[in-house]
Amino acid sequence: MAIRLCVLGSGSKGNSVLVDNGKTRLLIDAGLGARDLKKRLNMAGVDLQDLDGILVTHEHIDHIRALETFSKTATVYAHNHTMQAILERGIELKLSQNFDSECFSIGSMDIETFRISHDAVYPLGYSISDNNSKITYATDMGYCSQEFLTKAQGSDIIMIESNHDLDMLLNGRYPAFLKRRIVSNVGHLSNYACAAAINELAQNGVRKFILSHLSEQNNLPELAYWTIIEYLKNKGANERDIKLYVAEQRQISCCIGCN
Ligand SMILES: [Zn+2]
Numbered sequence: 001m002a003i004r005l006c007v008l009g010s011g012s013k014g015n016s017v018l019v020d021n022g023k024t025r026l027l028i029d030a031g032l033g034a035r036d037l038k039k040r041l042n043m044a045g046v047d048l049q050d051l052d053g054i055l056v057t058h059e060h061i062d063h064i065r066a067l068e069t070f071s072k073t074a075t076v077y078a079h080n081h082t083m084q085a086i087l088e089r090g091i092e093l094k095l096s097q098n099f100d101s102e103c104f105s106i107g108s109m110d111i112e113t114f115r116i117s118h119d120a121v122y123p124l125g126y127s128i129s130d131n132n133s134k135i136t137y138a139t140d141m142g143y144c145s146q147e148f149l150t151k152a153q154g155s156d157i158i159m160i161e162s163n164h165d166l167d168m169l170l171n172g173r174y175p176a177f178l179k180r181r182i183v184s185n186v187g188h189l190s191n192y193a194c195a196a197a198i199n200e201l202a203q204n205g206v207r208k209f210i211l212s213h214l215s216e217q218n219n220l221p222e223l224a225y226w227t228i229i230e231y232l233k234n235k236g237a238n239e240r241d242i243k244l245y246v247a248e249q250r251q252i253s254c255c256i257g258c259n
């Protein structure tokens with residue numbers, strides 16, 4: 001079976017996605033409250049005991065909230081520097097495995113990491129593949145690095161941040177320092193920047209994208225969706241070949257398969 005994704009939640013209040021190929025089941029991030037996340041995992045048809053691991057992108061609370069509880073049952077995988085940052089926050093992990101290599105395997109899945117630009121100690125994105133499918137996860141990034149664009153090639157599905165509409169952010173109620181942080185190179189990706197990345201990746205053959213980590217204050221699902229469709233149209237891309245999903249904060253997504 002090819003890899004399928006179920007987004008358990010996405011946004012500044014908590015992030016987690018289930019990656020499942022029938023043999024191996026991973027979570028990327030566990031940022032919702034433990035009870036809520038466990039319930040959502042069950043709704044996706046998976047028990048906590050069934051997980052082969054939890055990959056952590058970075059130590060911000062919206063990515064690690066359930067980690068301590070979940071680590072009693074499933075092994076947490078984090079880069080050395082991120083693991084240290086998690087432990088320094090006083091979070092105790094019962095089952096954990098740190099890594100510093102760019103490639104490793106968990107069960108039937110091969111994991112490849114790449115650096116992303118964000119204000120955490122060592123933020124990573126992940127490409128995960130098995131014999132017949134590949135997905136890439138990249139959220140929380142101030143800009144799209146060339147490394148991300150290269151590593152994401154050949155993916156069947158890319159989960160990519162579409163955090164804010166720039167006008168909504170700049171005219172919104174956030175304090176100036178927070179606006180500056182979000183638009184900085186180590187902040188979050190705007191709808192427009194996401195659209196440019198999708199256009200480039202679509203030209204290289206990627207067909208499915210999940211717009212993720214949408215700001216509840218500074219974005220709207222329809223606005224993110226249509227900003228990207230309009231951008232693709234303007235660039236002459238055949239947007240009907242491309243499937244866009246919008247991940248939600250409050251409910252789990254449908255099951256999104258690689259084929
Ligand atoms: Zn973050």
Ligand SMILES: [Zn+2]
Binds near residue numbers: 015
């Ligand atoms: Zn985040």
